Amino acid sequence: MEFCLAEWLKGYRAAVEAEFGARVWFMGIQGSYGRGEAGPDSDIDVVLILDKLTPDDLRAYRAVLDTLSAREQICGFIAGRAELMAWERSDSFQLCYDAVPIMGTLDELKALITADDVARAVRIGACNVYHGCAHNMLHGRSADVLRGLLKSAVFTLQAIAFARTGTYERRHAALGEHLTGDDLTLWRACARVKADLDVAHGEFEALSAQLLSWAQLHIAINK
Numbered sequence: 166m167e168f169c170l171a172e173w174l175k176g177y178r179a180a181v182e183a184e185f186g187a188r189v190w191f192m193g194i195q196g197s198y199g200r201g202e203a204g205p206d207s208d209i210d211v212v213l214i215l216d217k218l219t220p221d222d223l224r225a226y227r228a229v230l231d232t233l234s235a236r237e238q239i240c241g242f243i244a245g246r247a248e249l250m251a252w253e254r255s256d257s258f259q260l261c262y263d264a265v266p267i268m269g270t271l272d273e274l275k276a277l278i279t280a281d282d283v284a285r286a287v288r289i290g291a292c293n294v295y296h297g298c299a300h301n302m303l304h305g306r307s308a309d310v311l312r313g314l315l316k317s318a319v320f321t322l323q324a325i326a327f328a329r330t331g332t333y334e335r336r337h338a339a340l341g342e343h344l345t346g347d348d349l350t351l352w353r354a355c356a357r358v359k360a361d362l363d364v365a366h367g368e369f370e371a372l373s374a375q376l377l378s379w380a381q382l383h384i385a386i387n388k
Contacts, residue, residue, distance in 0.1 A: 218245035290321030
Protein backbone atom coordinates (compact mmCIF):
# COMPACT_ATOMS: atom_id res chain seq x y z
CA MET A 166 0.00 0.00 0.00
CA GLU A 167 1.31 3.45 -0.91
CA PHE A 168 2.32 5.53 2.09
CA CYS A 169 0.04 8.50 2.79
CA LEU A 170 1.65 11.11 5.03
CA ALA A 171 -1.62 12.88 5.85
CA GLU A 172 -3.20 9.66 7.11
CA TRP A 173 -0.06 8.70 9.01
CA LEU A 174 0.11 12.10 10.73
CA LYS A 175 -3.56 11.83 11.65
CA GLY A 176 -2.83 8.55 13.43
CA TYR A 177 0.35 9.94 14.98
CA ARG A 178 -1.43 12.97 16.39
CA ALA A 179 -4.26 10.87 17.82
CA ALA A 180 -1.84 8.46 19.49
CA VAL A 181 0.35 11.21 20.94
CA GLU A 182 -2.61 13.22 22.24
CA ALA A 183 -4.09 10.09 23.81
CA GLU A 184 -0.85 9.62 25.75
CA PHE A 185 0.12 13.19 26.62
CA GLY A 186 -3.09 15.21 26.25
CA ALA A 187 -2.78 18.89 27.11
CA ARG A 188 0.93 18.48 27.81
CA VAL A 189 1.68 18.75 24.08
CA TRP A 190 3.00 22.27 23.40
CA PHE A 191 4.03 21.75 19.78
CA MET A 192 3.82 18.98 17.21
CA GLY A 193 5.21 19.20 13.69
CA ILE A 194 6.84 17.50 10.72
CA GLN A 195 10.20 18.53 9.28
CA GLY A 196 12.82 17.13 6.93
CA SER A 197 12.05 15.81 3.46
CA TYR A 198 8.38 15.08 4.26
CA GLY A 199 7.95 18.59 5.64
CA ARG A 200 9.48 19.99 2.46
CA GLY A 201 7.38 17.80 0.18
CA GLU A 202 10.57 16.22 -1.20
CA ALA A 203 10.39 12.76 0.36
CA GLY A 204 11.21 9.53 -1.40
CA PRO A 205 10.10 6.00 -0.50
CA ASP A 206 12.98 5.53 1.95
CA SER A 207 12.85 8.97 3.58
CA ASP A 208 12.69 9.35 7.34
CA ILE A 209 9.47 10.57 8.92
CA ASP A 210 10.99 13.43 10.89
CA VAL A 211 8.48 14.43 13.57
CA VAL A 212 8.91 17.15 16.20
CA LEU A 213 7.27 16.89 19.62
CA ILE A 214 7.63 19.49 22.37
CA LEU A 215 6.03 18.72 25.73
CA ASP A 216 5.46 20.97 28.74
CA LYS A 217 8.44 19.13 30.26
CA LEU A 218 10.35 15.96 29.40
CA THR A 219 11.27 13.10 31.72
CA PRO A 220 12.77 9.65 31.16
CA ASP A 221 9.30 8.20 31.76
CA ASP A 222 7.95 10.44 28.99
CA LEU A 223 10.56 9.09 26.59
CA ARG A 224 9.60 5.53 27.44
CA ALA A 225 5.93 6.36 26.96
CA TYR A 226 6.64 8.09 23.64
CA ARG A 227 8.65 5.12 22.42
CA ALA A 228 5.72 2.86 23.24
CA VAL A 229 3.42 5.16 21.25
CA LEU A 230 5.74 5.11 18.24
CA ASP A 231 5.96 1.33 18.40
CA THR A 232 2.22 1.14 17.66
CA LEU A 233 2.52 3.13 14.42
CA SER A 234 3.16 1.96 10.88
CA ALA A 235 6.51 2.69 9.19
CA ARG A 236 8.14 2.50 12.63
CA GLU A 237 11.61 1.97 11.18
CA GLN A 238 11.38 5.30 9.34
CA ILE A 239 10.29 7.40 12.32
CA CYS A 240 12.88 9.77 13.75
CA GLY A 241 12.84 13.41 14.79
CA PHE A 242 13.23 15.76 17.73
CA ILE A 243 11.64 15.71 21.17
CA ALA A 244 12.22 18.12 24.05
CA GLY A 245 10.65 19.88 26.98
CA ARG A 246 9.52 23.45 26.44
CA ALA A 247 12.04 24.94 28.88
CA GLU A 248 14.97 23.19 27.23
CA LEU A 249 13.85 24.26 23.76
CA MET A 250 13.48 27.90 24.79
CA ALA A 251 17.02 27.82 26.24
CA TRP A 252 18.49 25.87 23.29
CA GLU A 253 21.50 27.17 21.35
CA ARG A 254 19.71 29.49 18.93
CA SER A 255 22.04 28.94 16.01
CA ASP A 256 20.72 25.37 16.18
CA SER A 257 17.07 26.03 17.03
CA PHE A 258 16.93 28.56 14.17
CA GLN A 259 16.69 25.74 11.64
CA LEU A 260 14.03 23.91 13.66
CA CYS A 261 11.89 27.05 13.93
CA TYR A 262 11.79 27.61 10.20
CA ASP A 263 11.90 24.04 8.92
CA ALA A 264 9.20 22.43 11.06
CA VAL A 265 5.69 22.51 9.60
CA PRO A 266 3.18 22.79 12.48
CA ILE A 267 0.60 20.08 13.07
CA MET A 268 -0.40 21.48 16.45
CA GLY A 269 0.80 24.62 18.23
CA THR A 270 3.38 27.13 17.05
CA LEU A 271 7.08 27.92 17.49
CA ASP A 272 6.52 31.67 17.05
CA GLU A 273 7.56 32.37 20.65
CA LEU A 274 10.96 30.79 20.00
CA LYS A 275 11.25 32.25 16.50
CA ALA A 276 10.90 35.76 17.95
CA LEU A 277 14.13 35.22 19.91
CA ILE A 278 16.27 34.38 16.85
CA THR A 279 18.64 37.20 15.89
CA ALA A 280 20.84 37.92 12.88
CA ASP A 281 23.85 36.96 15.01
CA ASP A 282 22.28 33.56 15.68
CA VAL A 283 21.86 32.95 11.95
CA ALA A 284 25.46 34.07 11.28
CA ARG A 285 26.62 31.64 13.96
CA ALA A 286 24.61 28.86 12.28
CA VAL A 287 26.47 29.59 9.04
CA ARG A 288 29.86 29.65 10.78
CA ILE A 289 29.30 26.40 12.67
CA GLY A 290 27.93 24.70 9.57
CA ALA A 291 30.92 25.79 7.48
CA CYS A 292 33.38 24.69 10.18
CA ASN A 293 31.79 21.25 10.42
CA VAL A 294 31.81 20.80 6.64
CA TYR A 295 35.43 21.98 6.44
CA HIS A 296 36.62 19.52 9.09
CA GLY A 297 34.64 16.62 7.63
CA CYS A 298 35.82 17.36 4.11
CA ALA A 299 39.50 17.63 5.05
CA HIS A 300 39.32 14.42 7.08
CA ASN A 301 37.61 12.55 4.26
CA MET A 302 40.08 13.76 1.63
CA LEU A 303 42.96 12.55 3.80
CA HIS A 304 41.66 9.34 5.32
CA GLY A 305 38.33 7.78 4.41
CA ARG A 306 38.11 8.99 0.81
CA SER A 307 34.49 7.90 0.88
CA ALA A 308 31.98 9.03 -1.74
CA ASP A 309 29.19 8.28 0.75
CA VAL A 310 30.76 10.61 3.31
CA LEU A 311 31.15 13.26 0.61
CA ARG A 312 27.45 12.96 -0.24
CA GLY A 313 26.61 13.42 3.43
CA LEU A 314 28.82 16.51 3.65
CA LEU A 315 27.17 18.00 0.57
CA LYS A 316 23.77 17.37 2.17
CA SER A 317 24.97 19.14 5.33
CA ALA A 318 26.18 22.03 3.20
CA VAL A 319 22.66 22.50 1.84
CA PHE A 320 21.38 23.23 5.36
CA THR A 321 24.12 25.83 5.74
CA LEU A 322 23.13 27.27 2.36
CA GLN A 323 19.60 27.66 3.72
CA ALA A 324 20.97 29.77 6.57
CA ILE A 325 23.11 31.79 4.14
CA ALA A 326 20.11 32.52 1.93
CA PHE A 327 18.02 33.51 4.96
CA ALA A 328 20.75 35.84 6.25
CA ARG A 329 20.94 37.59 2.88
CA THR A 330 17.29 37.72 1.86
CA GLY A 331 15.19 37.23 4.98
CA THR A 332 13.44 34.34 3.22
CA TYR A 333 13.72 30.79 4.53
CA GLU A 334 13.34 28.34 1.66
CA ARG A 335 12.37 24.93 3.03
CA ARG A 336 12.55 23.19 -0.34
CA HIS A 337 16.07 22.20 -1.24
CA ALA A 338 15.06 21.96 -4.90
CA ALA A 339 14.08 25.65 -4.95
CA LEU A 340 16.93 26.97 -2.80
CA GLY A 341 19.02 28.01 -5.80
CA GLU A 342 16.56 30.82 -6.52
CA HIS A 343 17.84 32.55 -3.37
CA LEU A 344 21.59 32.03 -3.90
CA THR A 345 24.33 33.68 -5.96
CA GLY A 346 28.00 33.17 -6.78
CA ASP A 347 29.90 30.33 -5.13
CA ASP A 348 26.85 29.42 -3.05
CA LEU A 349 24.75 28.87 -6.15
CA THR A 350 27.55 26.89 -7.79
CA LEU A 351 27.80 24.61 -4.76
CA TRP A 352 24.02 24.18 -4.60
CA ARG A 353 24.08 23.02 -8.22
CA ALA A 354 26.80 20.49 -7.37
CA CYS A 355 24.73 19.23 -4.43
CA ALA A 356 21.71 18.84 -6.71
CA ARG A 357 23.74 16.86 -9.25
CA VAL A 358 24.99 14.46 -6.58
CA LYS A 359 21.49 14.00 -5.19
CA ALA A 360 20.14 13.19 -8.65
CA ASP A 361 22.99 10.82 -9.55
CA LEU A 362 24.85 9.13 -6.68
CA ASP A 363 27.64 8.01 -9.01
CA VAL A 364 28.73 11.63 -9.45
CA ALA A 365 30.34 11.61 -5.98
CA HIS A 366 32.48 8.63 -7.04
CA GLY A 367 33.47 9.97 -10.43
CA GLU A 368 34.17 13.53 -9.32
CA PHE A 369 35.42 12.89 -5.78
CA GLU A 370 38.52 15.10 -5.96
CA ALA A 371 36.88 18.01 -7.78
CA LEU A 372 33.77 18.05 -5.59
CA SER A 373 35.81 17.72 -2.40
CA ALA A 374 38.04 20.61 -3.43
CA GLN A 375 35.00 22.74 -4.30
CA LEU A 376 33.35 21.97 -0.98
CA LEU A 377 36.50 22.69 1.02
CA SER A 378 37.03 26.04 -0.73
CA TRP A 379 33.40 27.02 -0.15
CA ALA A 380 33.66 26.19 3.57
CA GLN A 381 36.91 28.17 3.85
CA LEU A 382 35.21 31.19 2.34
CA HIS A 383 32.35 31.20 4.85
CA ILE A 384 34.61 30.56 7.82
CA ALA A 385 36.59 33.66 6.81
CA ILE A 386 33.48 35.78 6.19
CA ASN A 387 31.84 34.84 9.50
CA LYS A 388 34.89 34.99 11.80
